[in-house]
Amino acid sequence: MTQTATQATQAARSSGATTSMPIAKALNESLRKALENDPKVLIMGEDVGRLGGVFRITDGLYKDFGEDRVIDTPLAESGIVGTAVGLALRGYRPVVEIQFDGFVFPAYDQIVTQLAKMHARALGKVRMPVVVRIPYGGGIGAVEHHSESPEALFAHVAGLKVVSPSNANDAYWMLQQAIECDDPVIFFEPKRRYWDKGEVAVDAVPTGLHQAVVAQPGTDLTLVAYGPMVKVCLEAAAAAANEGRSLEVVDLRSLSPIDFDTVQASVEKTGRLVVVHEAPVFYGAGAEIAARITERSFYHLEAPVLRVGGFHSPYPPARLEEEYLPGLDRVLDAVDRSLAF
Amino acid sequence: MTQTATQATQAARSSGATTSMPIAKALNESLRKALENDPKVLIMGEDVGRLGGVFRITDGLYKDFGEDRVIDTPLAESGIVGTAVGLALRGYRPVVEIQFDGFVFPAYDQIVTQLAKMHARALGKVRMPVVVRIPYGGGIGAVEHHSESPEALFAHVAGLKVVSPSNANDAYWMLQQAIECDDPVIFFEPKRRYWDKGEVAVDAVPTGLHQAVVAQPGTDLTLVAYGPMVKVCLEAAAAAANEGRSLEVVDLRSLSPIDFDTVQASVEKTGRLVVVHEAPVFYGAGAEIAARITERSFYHLEAPVLRVGGFHSPYPPARLEEEYLPGLDRVLDAVDRSLAF
Amino acid sequence: MSVKSTAAGGPPAKGRGRTTRAAGAKRRGEEPELVQLLTPQGERVEHSGYSLDPTPDELRGLYRDMVLTRRFDAEAITLQRQGELGLWASLLGQEAAQIGSGRATRPADYIFPTYREHGVAWTRDVDPLNLLGMFRGVNNGGWDPAENHFHLYTIVIGSQTLHGTGYAMGLAKDGADAAVIAYFGDGASSQGDVAEAFTFAAVYNAPVVFFCQNNQWAISEPTEKQSRVPIYQRAAGFGFPGVRVDGNDVLAVLAVTRAALEHARSGQGPMLVEAFTYRMGAHTTTDDPTRYRSDEEREEWASKDPIARLRTYLDKEGLADEDFHAELAAESDALAKRVRDGVRAMPDPGPMAMFDHVYADGHALVDEERAQFAAYQASFADSADSAEGSGASRTPAAAHGKGH
Amino acid sequence: MSVKSTAAGGPPAKGRGRTTRAAGAKRRGEEPELVQLLTPQGERVEHSGYSLDPTPDELRGLYRDMVLTRRFDAEAITLQRQGELGLWASLLGQEAAQIGSGRATRPADYIFPTYREHGVAWTRDVDPLNLLGMFRGVNNGGWDPAENHFHLYTIVIGSQTLHGTGYAMGLAKDGADAAVIAYFGDGASSQGDVAEAFTFAAVYNAPVVFFCQNNQWAISEPTEKQSRVPIYQRAAGFGFPGVRVDGNDVLAVLAVTRAALEHARSGQGPMLVEAFTYRMGAHTTTDDPTRYRSDEEREEWASKDPIARLRTYLDKEGLADEDFHAELAAESDALAKRVRDGVRAMPDPGPMAMFDHVYADGHALVDEERAQFAAYQASFADSADSAEGSGASRTPAAAHGKGH
Numbered sequence A, B: 001m002t003q004t005a006t007q008a009t010q011a012a013r014s015s016g017a018t019t020s021m022p023i024a025k026a027l028n029e030s031l032r033k034a035l036e037n038d039p040k041v042l043i044m045g046e047d048v049g050r051l052g053g054v055f056r057i058t059d060g061l062y063k064d065f066g067e068d069r070v071i072d073t074p075l076a077e078s079g080i081v082g083t084a085v086g087l088a089l090r091g092y093r094p095v096v097e098i099q100f101d102g103f104v105f106p107a108y109d110q111i112v113t114q115l116a117k118m119h120a121r122a123l124g125k126v127r128m129p130v131v132v133r134i135p136y137g138g139g140i141g142a143v144e145h146h147s148e149s150p151e152a153l154f155a156h157v158a159g160l161k162v163v164s165p166s167n168a169n170d171a172y173w174m175l176q177q178a179i180e181c182d183d184p185v186i187f188f189e190p191k192r193r194y195w196d197k198g199e200v201a202v203d204a205v206p207t208g209l210h211q212a213v214v215a216q217p218g219t220d221l222t223l224v225a226y227g228p229m230v231k232v233c234l235e236a237a238a239a240a241a242n243e244g245r246s247l248e249v250v251d252l253r254s255l256s257p258i259d260f261d262t263v264q265a266s267v268e269k270t271g272r273l274v275v276v277h278e279a280p281v282f283y284g285a286g287a288e289i290a291a292r293i294t295e296r297s298f299y300h301l302e303a304p305v306l307r308v309g310g311f312h313s314p315y316p317p318a319r320l321e322e323e324y325l326p327g328l329d330r331v332l333d334a335v336d337r338s339l340a341f
Numbered sequence C, D: 001m002s003v004k005s006t007a008a009g010g011p012p013a014k015g016r017g018r019t020t021r022a023a024g025a026k027r028r029g030e031e032p033e034l035v036q037l038l039t040p041q042g043e044r045v046e047h048s049g050y051s052l053d054p055t056p057d058e059l060r061g062l063y064r065d066m067v068l069t070r071r072f073d074a075e076a077i078t079l080q081r082q083g084e085l086g087l088w089a090s091l092l093g094q095e096a097a098q099i100g101s102g103r104a105t106r107p108a109d110y111i112f113p114t115y116r117e118h119g120v121a122w123t124r125d126v127d128p129l130n131l132l133g134m135f136r137g138v139n140n141g142g143w144d145p146a147e148n149h150f151h152l153y154t155i156v157i158g159s160q161t162l163h164g165t166g167y168a169m170g171l172a173k174d175g176a177d178a179a180v181i182a183y184f185g186d187g188a189s190s191q192g193d194v195a196e197a198f199t200f201a202a203v204y205n206a207p208v209v210f211f212c213q214n215n216q217w218a219i220s221e222p223t224e225k226q227s228r229v230p231i232y233q234r235a236a237g238f239g240f241p242g243v244r245v246d247g248n249d250v251l252a253v254l255a256v257t258r259a260a261l262e263h264a265r266s267g268q269g270p271m272l273v274e275a276f277t278y279r280m281g282a283h284t285t286t287d288d289p290t291r292y293r294s295d296e297e298r299e300e301w302a303s304k305d306p307i308a309r310l311r312t313y314l315d316k317e318g319l320a321d322e323d324f325h326a327e328l329a330a331e332s333d334a335l336a337k338r339v340r341d342g343v344r345a346m347p348d349p350g351p352m353a354m355f356d357h358v359y360a361d362g363h364a365l366v367d368e369e370r371a372q373f374a375a376y377q378a379s380f381a382d383s384a385d386s387a388e389g390s391g392a393s394r395t396p397a398a399a400h401g402k403g404h
């Protein structure tokens, strides 16, 4: 059931108007709608109240919904997630903000050991509708711990769902869907794209939360990416088109589960696959995609699946991040290598 | 520089006597030797003192080296690793015990954010010679959190080294080497093999800490495993031999770095690879191995790399673990599937 | 204000050598000031802060609860020895702390236990058989927490104090006339999660009672490895009251916990109760306490047995006659039999249960793996049929026998 | 002992509605009992627990430290505005807390800072330029902690309190005549790590002073979101003393910290100092405090400025003449210029630096990636040569311009 981004936008257009807004605003509108729709939805986190969050994603919500719904918490991430678990047991639907990717680790135990496993532990008798929002990734010139991409560390863990939107419409809809989901969802927000604008179709029937979409159709090679790297891949496809090469770009959108069917369909058409993410390549999402697609489409692959991503080093100081982050050229280099096989 | 296990044992034999002991005892002897050799070595953890650890790995050390060297800590894993970081800064070499795999997560932040990154943060001016010992894996009929295999969650993180011995000789030597290493080493001990005996060559020149070894030579297919699954793979190789199939078993020993050269050499000989681990397959070590070996040996592979491992579910209650854990039959099933390609 | 004036627990010991020994540790066995209403000798005493005026029926009820709980516990140990359970965490010696605090709760209150609260579960009408599932290895809990307002056992120590605090924050939001009681041990008191729970509870004024059963041991570690002052004092520094109660005195525990829950329910926020008790048995059935503690200590505590002291009192006051004791003995035997039979009849989950309840809303990979595993299982059925008696290694029997 | 008698910080507010508002929170701006030796008006006062008899030189030295630190800080803010730094975390208003505590340390003592301890660094002779590296984005710290016994800045709040405690455990093992001082903020006080550090320090009687700069804000959250009682009271529940000092009074901070370090060095174990101060500026240069706090509050605290009050005292007592102030002004200007020039001259690390120091003992994958990346970089040099002026997207310029 592969759907192209163009089809999605058409579907959206057919059912109502679209508004142009940045991803940050789409997330803010999405949270507002969730607070309006369901009195059980709560926003929790550091500085999410009066300040509206360091990225202003919760801007105005404290004012309009009060400190009972939009809760500034003590500075303790384990405490934030641990109390969210308790609130979920009481029937609430907490949406937790972790201020930056590098600060999720104090909460890692509560996420992996409690949040992820509680539903199974109770043989389904309790539900954990908790969303953990994490602005992630680099490219904003920040100091240490503010630019990491730890998504694989969550996707490996059964009981969690892991998603990441790449554009404003997905930001709006996927956050709605994550909040409506009765499972814990780790929601990775591409922070360096917060201010990228896009059309949001607030009346549309959204694409499924865990469905990948073909963001750009092509025939020669498939690029798979998610979150901040989708834009880079679309640029790479445009650059390659100038050179007469047709790249298909799949926006994965979900890292657990992964919509392998859509990737497989694309790869069986193009015969080549390059996976791109900011996270370190070693044990990263690209490994899982490469392994699984190679197993599924062994006889269709003209070249091994190549991976472009971060190096096996801590995220570097800001003055080096341009070199560290996979950019247009590194993607095109991998495309060249794949096509050379 | 591939070395077979037989060669390793021969090397050991040539340089001195061997003693038969279980893995648990080999670890104990190894710790004892480290405490004797270097006054800066400390043992820290819950119940490691008078009790000798819940698995008795530190048995007798408290008595012989005193509470200054063998330290019962408060029940706080973040505190254990965090103070070990401070002790390392003061010139000590702490060997930390985490009681069970499932209890490492409260320390995850200190491990990932501090222990792993401190050396790089200081541009090499400080060293973090800390070993974190974790008994891991299932098969012991335990309750929740006592049977997990979280190694991929550490191997993905730059700054950490991750190893796991499969036999007594490696247990003895790899722990020595880990303690001597100036980098943090996450040392995964195959707890259900603690009582498996093996020859330990205490005077031998050991194999490199991060070198894989061919535990069983073969020609038709390569099985790669580490820790508790090596035994299963050796059994599978024996069973397959009865059916006239020659399986090569590579004991990986190290998960970060991975000795891809040894795996590659084996695969380019056999043309087929099955990776086996207890950890969930999804985003597990098998994914990285499959992706990298497929890239390195694309034209040598007669079949896609197959993976046998845990399911995407929490480790099940003990009465289900036989079904959950990859056993002889699931390995052979994968071998069949690979050979059928 | 001098430095000393802010110190709690008396001045720490002077002098520091090369050792890391804790200074200022309290001497073992010496009990600091604690609330007591019934002495180890079975004497009723009064306390200025807490009073209790139980009816004879209530007294007999508490006694019965403790006796049945202990019997259940003993039966579980036996079942473990017989291989029916993989493990058991005995509450022996902690009956008063658990029955007293459990009986102080109201139906609307919500309990967050550790893995040892079998007595508390009893007071919440949780079927004892349910408690055995995880120790037998057929599930990881599996009862419905909402049914008795008794959450699942939590093994990772301390975590549940945060869940309890969150739940209590929810109670406050709902304006519910109820409180949470969250249990934890002396060892768990060192976990950062417990401190964070204290912080959240205080800041949000959440109606939660933190109930620390200080049984003086965390596996092999005495409480001095966790704190150099009594644990109840921890609360004050977070801005809420703490109190230490004789954890082997069911009346004192009942009175103190009732007051603490009322404190929480009435909008005064959290409170910490430290029940000073003793783990008379091993940590769990795999533990060997002779490696780390003395017989004398155990014997000393045997003389403070929570059940014996209430019995002395009941007998002395003529509140329980021979008939009562005989009936209770019969009830105990019946309970033990029901538990024994129930455990033996407890079905193993089918292998496909692994794939159930990983997610509430489904997950494509789980579906895929379920289907693959079902096909794989089915392939054995076929090959077992066709290869019957062939001794091939691929039969299900071999899979179970050799594969692990 | 009644429930109430164990409560700290007074009884919490009565009544609980549907809100999660913290009860019992102290009123903003009202200062509880704290150690003070110099009033905001520049009057010397005595304190029964702490005394200090500084020489005129020492007083001038403290003043000079604070003035130069503030100037350095102001220069860094300017450099950030000019784009030379990516970020700056200003210490404006906290000079007394930092200079007083830093000057209380001896060379053998070891300091574990947060990310804001520029004044403490100054007292340890850390070159201010070194502090700017991480804010410029050329490194993540990068000075040698052993050189000045001043550890790298730690950004993940609270973590360093455990490192300091571990280091102090090592000091005790070594029998060293030294102590650790570990800094943290009011916000960080909520982190589990800080509580675990308290526990370890108490249990091992480690010579560590926990120094909390309560600047009353954690980004946008006031201290009431972290605690409903003064933070120094946290210590007593862990079994060691805590004290609150006027953090804008450099003399009191010096006296109290000196006593606390001496307490630790002399084998009496840990101590907590809460310096009650105020973050006069934004949290960092990216923060906009007008969104969450009032001008009045800031103005009120401006009247308690730590530098102004010492200047008033110095001038009143005739301890600093015009020459002194003129010289200091010149020194300030020189420092600012040195910092400005130094930052501008600070070289960017080469791209291959990414692969340095990931491990001390090497790692095969890092070697492989280093080699691959070097080859990749080299390929550009080639193509740039050959495709010069072609406008192809693969030139290094395009890589930098479009690739990100």
Ligand SMILES: Cc1ncc(C[n+]2csc(CCOP(=O)(O)OP(=O)(O)O)c2C)c(N)n1
Pocket: B046, B075, B077, B099, B103, B106, C116, C155, C156, C157, C184, C185, C186, C187, C188, C189, C215, C217, C218, C219, C279, C283
């Ligand atoms: C985070 C974590 N670390 C370690 C363990 C292993 N463990 C189980 S019980 C226990 C001792 C707990 O002692 P205490 O809190 O005093 O409770 P008690 O067992 O005495 O009731 C330990 C170390 C665990 N369950 N969780």
Ligand SMILES: Cc1ncc(C[n+]2csc(CCOP(=O)(O)OP(=O)(O)O)c2C)c(N)n1
Pocket: A046, A075, A077, A099, A103, A106, D116, D155, D156, D157, D184, D185, D186, D187, D188, D189, D215, D217, D218, D219, D279, D283
């Ligand atoms: C674990 C963690 N969570 C969140 C952050 C983001 N953060 C940086 S500083 C800060 C506020 C800290 O406040 P406080 O401890 O009072 O120190 P101050 O900044 O006031 O000096 C926050 C939330 C962080 N650095 N670490």
Ligand SMILES: [Mg+2]
Pocket: C185, C186, C187, C213, C214, C215, C216, C217, C218, C219
């Ligand atoms: Mg205990």
Ligand SMILES: [Mg+2]
Pocket: D185, D186, D187, D213, D214, D215, D216, D217, D218, D219
């Ligand atoms: Mg602050």
